[in-house]
Amino acid sequence: MNEKDFAQGILRHLDRGTRELDSALVGRLHEARFAALSRVPVRELRLLPSAGASSSGFSGWEGPSALWRTTLVALMIAAAIAAFSLWKAQDQDADDDGQLDAKLLSSELPPQAFAQKDFGAWLQETR
């Protein structure tokens, strides 16, 4: 007899024993179980490890819920899109400034003329 046969033999024996239990005893066991569970706070019940859950060092915590995972992914995507949009806007600004710089550098007046504060004052007077 190997270990598997031995274990199945024990299971059969226990199952038969359970079926043959006195109905009054089954009732008392049921009441005791119900009373014990009614004393456990609901939050602790939620955190109890489920059968087959791997032990991860988080005392039964099963990680973020599906809603949180979805929210996290959505926020990450939104952050990436926002960063990309800002970068594109800056890139567009640089392109516009490139065109402006080309006109400015090739203008009849040198850039230093436009950089002077009194030049700005002349423009105001001339308008």
Place this chain on the structure above:
Amino acid sequence: MAAGNSLRALLLAAVLSAGAASWTALAHEPGPRWDALTPEQKTILAPAQKDWDNLTPLQRKRLLNAAKHYPSLTPAEQARFEARIPAWTHLPREERETARKNFKQFHRLPPEKKAEVKSRWRADHPEAASAPPTPAAVSPTPAPAPAAQ
């Protein structure tokens, strides 16, 4: 409840970190090195070669974008463009911004007003107005070190 708050804080920190990291990586993308420019870009921007490594990424990007418009300029404009690059890259950032702002305003003026402003400036700066478009002519004052963008 504490586990829920910790989880929210962790998620928020992760999202903020991801956003900040993405923005930092994109916004501070180093501009291309001189060696990475195309032969055409090198020809147009040759006057900036000496200072290229000292320019900020944004300055490099703007010069490269300006160079895209170089072929559409007249020969006289192209000569002025090339001659003024060294002085332009050495101008302090604030002066470059002032120049852009004033140039935009100037560009919107009617032709007769533009002529009036030009003649007024030439009258006040006869030495610069009569000089050929060389780096010395477009930089009447000693050029400072390249300014940070």
